[in-house]
Amino acid sequence: MINHFVPKTLKEALDILSEHDCYIFAGGTDLMVQKHKSSGLLPAFDKDILYVMNLKELDYIKVDSQNNLHIGGISRFCELINSPLVPDIFKTVFLEIASPNIRNTATLVGNIANASPAGDSIVPLNLFNASVVLQSKRGTRTVLVQDFIQGVKKIDREKDELITEVIVPPADLKFYYKKVGSRKAETITKVSLMGGYKVEGGKVKDLRICFGSISTKVVKNHWIEEKYTGISTNELRARIDDIINEYDHEIRPITDQRSTKEYRTVVAKNLLRDFLRQVK
Amino acid sequence: MKISFTINNNKVTLDVDPSMRLLDVIRNELHLTGTKEGCGEGECGACTVLVKGEPVNSCLTPIINVADRDVMTIEGLRETKEYRIIADAFADRGGSQCGFCTPGMILVTYALLKKNPHPSEEEIRFALSGNLCRCTGYQAIIDAVKVASEKGIKL
Numbered sequence: 421m422i423n424h425f426v427p428k429t430l431k432e433a434l435d436i437l438s439e440h441d442c443y444i445f446a447g448g449t450d451l452m453v454q455k456h457k458s459s460g461l462l463p464a465f466d467k468d469i470l471y472v473m474n475l476k477e478l479d480y481i482k483v484d485s486q487n488n489l490h491i492g493g494i495s496r497f498c499e500l501i502n503s504p505l506v507p508d509i510f511k512t513v514f515l516e517i518a519s520p521n522i523r524n525t526a527t528l529v530g531n532i533a534n535a536s537p538a539g540d541s542i543v544p545l546n547l548f549n550a551s552v553v554l555q556s557k558r559g560t561r562t563v564l565v566q567d568f569i570q571g572v573k574k575i576d577r578e579k580d581e582l583i584t585e586v587i588v589p590p591a592d593l594k595f596y597y598k599k600v601g602s603r604k605a606e607t608i609t610k611v612s613l614m615g616g617y618k619v620e621g622g623k624v625k626d627l628r629i630c631f632g633s634i635s636t637k638v639v640k641n642h643w644i645e646e647k648y649t650g651i652s653t654n655e656l657r658a659r660i661d662d663i664i665n666e667y668d669h670e671i672r673p674i675t676d677q678r679s680t681k682e683y684r685t686v687v688a689k690n691l692l693r694d695f696l697r698q699v700k
Numbered sequence: 701m702k703i704s705f706t707i708n709n710n711k712v713t714l715d716v717d718p719s720m721r722l723l724d725v726i727r728n729e730l731h732l733t734g735t736k737e738g739c740g741e742g743e744c745g746a747c748t749v750l751v752k753g754e755p756v757n758s759c760l761t762p763i764i765n766v767a768d769r770d771v772m773t774i775e776g777l778r779e780t781k782e783y784r785i786i787a788d789a790f791a792d793r794g795g796s797q798c799g800f801c802t803p804g805m806i807l808v809t810y811a812l813l814k815k816n817p818h819p820s821e822e823e824i825r826f827a828l829s830g831n832l833c834r835c836t837g838y839q840a841i842i843d844a845v846k847v848a849s850e851k852g853i854k855l
Binding site for chain 2: 424426452462465469498518519605
């Protein structure tokens with residue numbers, strides 16, 4: 421028998437987590453698929469479950485005095501899409517995740533914690549250098565999303581910790597985003613690319629590049645980005661092939677039921693070329 | 701666990717496992733079989749119900765997540781005059797053939813027209829993008845939503 425915990429307050433939730441190893445259940449759109457057995461049967465959970473959707477304390481979207489966006493742990497995609505506080509580029513990404521029905525249930529934090537290499541929301545979070553806030557009875561810590569996700573389904577979370585918030589710093593950039601999938605809606609990404617840049621006086625002041633679905637986690641290489649920051653846009657365009665080659669060792673997709681590694685590699689590089697041509 | 705919620709404007713309290721799918725509660729506990737199970741993994745939308753007026757997939761929703769909330773199924777919508785307008789439009793335009801996707805399609809149409817009484821074709825397609833139909837090729841459904849939108853200004 422497993423225990424079902426339905427705390428009403430964050431304190432109650434953290435008390436439970438300090439004593440029980442639980443699945444943390446938010447919208448459930450991933451867990452209910454992963455644990456589903458058959459019509460009419462209960463989902464096959466093998467350990468206790470802590471349901472968080474009643475934690476009203478985690479239901480908020482707000483901006484602080486430094487313009488950091490704070491997204492509460494149970495914020496659903498539909499709420500983020502409708503919020504005037506959320507940057508448009510995030511909305512562009514969210515509107516291509518799953519379907520309207522699923523976005524009415526699924527949470528951003530759930531998408532992060534699921535740590536799928538094809539998790540679309542993780543791409544802009546990496547680009548913006550967003551962090552997650554983890555709370556436990558022992559205290560609070562903040563971890564960059566890029567570090568929090570360690571690999572396929574692997575996250576930097578202790579059993580007594582709950583992700584209570586996502587913090588997105590502001591970014592004054594122009595953006596590029598393309599998701600390649602089989603359909604317009606309800607499609608799991610084959611490969612995606614988000615670029616962000618800032619040009620001042622003909623020079624590249626900020627350059628950020630994130631690939632989704634081409635490795636065990638989102639690829640964002642700070643070293644390559646830095647190397648090509650500060651040069652003129654003309655030089656950047658002249659060196660597009662060099663930049664693409666820099667990512668040779670980073671683009672390591674797999675072949676699965678959705679696509680092949682060859683296709684993904686070619687498309688990832690083409691997307692990068694398409695983005696870099698737009699940096700003016 | 702005792703869980704209370706509202707189904708089609710009636711308050712119910714059930715003693716069920718909190719992880720039980722809302723879909724199974726609706727069909728097997730409440731015997732409301734208008735809600736269909738297609739894929740069982742959130743792809744097809746046949747199990748769509750409205751929770752607080754928003755379409756969700758009942759196959760992915762554990763019953764605990766609708767505790768103290770309003771749930772509406774096609775049986776509840778059938779009691780409204782909006783249903784008549786939408787159902788007539790689907791019949792008129794051939795928007796329903798085998799009928800398996802129809803309860804979900806109609807619930808999403810209702811939710812869309814409540815929010816946006818005169819949607820563009822793009823908005824209609826977008827709203828219905830989580831509901832699959834293997835019979836109609838979709839155009840008849842899109843046309844039906846347009847007809848419902850024209851007739852149902854009062855929606």
